[in-house]
Amino acid sequence: MLRAVSGFIFPFAFLFLCSSFQIGGISGRKPIKVRTLIIDPGHGGLYPGTRGLISTEKDVTLDISLKLGEAVKNKFPDMKVVFTRTTDACVNNATNLHDDLHGRAEIANQAKGDLFISIHCNSTRQPPGGYYEKRVIGHKKKLAYVGRGSKKRKKWINAPIYESYWVKNMRVGTETYVWKADRNTKKGDAINERDENGEDITDSSEESFDLSSPEARMRAQLYEKKYFDNSALFATLVEQSFVTAGRESYGVKQRDVGIQVLQATGMPSVLIEVGFLSNKEEEEYLNSNDGQDEVVQDIMDALKRYKDQLEGSPDTIEAAPANTTQQ
């Protein structure tokens, strides 16, 4: 689950009005290969994430992530898959959330990932499954104590009659987050360590670390733009896949804070909320083999289309706009 923080969620439809995606971000560039995929199962170890009636987020995200990794290895044997965790543990055995999240980004950056997929489950703020609420269904005369201290006395009052009723957690569906570019954060550093062809230039150019120089800033801006476009493209394809599979979709959203793991990765990166553990049926779906396989297949379909578009001709292919609902 992605805890709401003091950020804003930008209606993604606006972006589609402003510009269509140029694959690869900047036209004329040679196609980008998706060689290394980073899969990040959300939470783990000390941090269970959200809880449903029968499961916790850290377990569901690990199951789905491992299956996704298997599917990628089978379908794209040339693609390298790197997991941030493969067991129920904090990343690098971190003992605090900061180290855990930064450990994930570090693994991704060290592996020189071409795409980062973080898997999460969603939840409403209410108890999983549902909860009881009370409503007044009438009144009855009742003897009750009124007043305080020496003025306390018994009196007939009109007391409300309550009835408890069950409120089911109905909210279901998926949403995918991308990071809003801001070159003053860690992403600027990670981006700046790569040259125009996506190669690591840490050793060859000291200047590339200096974000204060105008060239470095321009470079960071350029690459944030590139990663943003491809992050948004992949996120859009993921949500389109979910919609095609009949899932409810809240669409693609961007955030500027609160998604630390996306902020620190120097590559296109998305955070997929694969469904609500707070809804009984969706939790069962996300815990079932069929449900997990379907989620994996939806992400695989998106990955295939993303790869095709990126590795095809960058000047001729444009992504279709997202056909998803917005909040």
Ligand SMILES: [Zn+2]
């Ligand atoms: Zn989560």
